[in-house]
Amino acid sequence: MRKILIASDLDNTLIHSYKHRREGDICVELLNGAEQGFMSAKVCSHLSSLPENVELVPLTTRSVAQFERIQLPEGCYTRAITTNGAILIENGIQNEEWRNREKRYADELMPLMEKLRAELDGNEKLNVVRIVDEMYLYISCAKPEYVDEFMDRYGKLTELDVMPSGRKIYFLPPDITKGRALKRLAQGESGAFIIAAGDSTIDLPMLEEADHAIIPEALDPLLKNPNRSVFKGDGDFAEFVVDTLLDKCKE
Template sequence: MRKILLASDLDNTLIHSYKHKREGDICVEMLNGAEQGFMSAKVHAQLSSLPDNVELVPLTTRSVAQFERIQLPEGCYSRAITTNGAILIEKGIQNEKWRMSEKHYADELMPLMEKLRAELDGNEKLNVVRIVDEMYLYISCAKPEYVGEFMDRYSTLTELDVMLSGRKIYFLPPEINKGKALKRLAQGEKDAFIFAAGDSTIDLPMLEAVDLAIIPEALDSLLENPNRSVFKGDGDFAEFVIETLLDKCKKITIKRHF
């Protein structure tokens, strides 16, 4: 049976914050003793019993520490990629060769990131100014109305890719992205179908690089890849992602049978 590899973003794709918790949701993340992240009970059950030919690979911009807070259903994945593609984790262990090859790109731009961090640190309009896993710079605005100010000032000012997600702004080395990471991972996946699911512009590099992109309607006009399934409903995007995956899996199985 032909393998399907699903590279999936986490936040607002497979999981959602406590702010969007609904009745029946399952807590999958704790932060400082408080419930932080949730998953639909239906998705949780589906991830617990994925078909044998499906491999889920979480591919997130979260740091290693932030990723390790998440408790996905036991056994639903063995490999994950964090830090926007910079760090591969296999059965709980970081792949040092992968990390060092990506760190090379970060090191080239680290003086610039350090300069920006020093400039931004202590700004009362920011809650967080941090270099993440020695790979990229991240800031979080204290209020939504501050986002435009920082994007206007920095989006074309640096050699870094400046990406926005809500109140968070990421300063990313161009060579470290989810698309490049997925292509690298897929080199060892001969004849596999490669799917990807994501909800933000940071996910676009990986969504462009796959046999099927699973996206919300907000990304429809931004994505060039014609091979896509678009969520246009008001329900749970995570449920749409897994249902699309399972539907494609059935069709591939039927096609192979005949």
């Protein structure tokens, strides 16, 4: 039976915030003792009983610490990639060879990121200014309307990819992407069918690398990969992801 590897984003792909909690959802993340992230019971059940030929690899822009807050169903994964592709975690342990290779790309642009951090730190319109896991710069705007202001000012930087996501803006080294991470991971998976699932433009490099992409309708005009399943409903995108995955297992 052919192996299926699914690389999936987490936030708004497999899990959702407390702001979108529905009756029956299961808490999978606590932040300072408060319930922060949720997963539908259906998604939780499916991830708890994936077919033997399926490997789930969470692939997230979250930092290692943010990822470790999430309690996915027991046994549903052994490998995860955090920090937008920069850090591979295997059975709870960071792969140093992987990290060191990616850190070279970050180190080349660290002076610029440090300069930007110093410039932005203390800005009253920002809640967070942080360099994440020594790999990229991240800011969080105090109000949604501030995002366009910071994108107008910093979005044209030529050496960093500047990408908004909600109230957050990521300043990413161009060589540290989810796409490169998935391509690198797939090199050790000869013959496997690669599926990727994601909901945002940060996920596009990963979605382009996959044999099949699972996306919401908003990404449909942006994705070049013709092999895709597009969620057009108003329901749960995460449930669409696991349903599509299980359908692919039957093919």
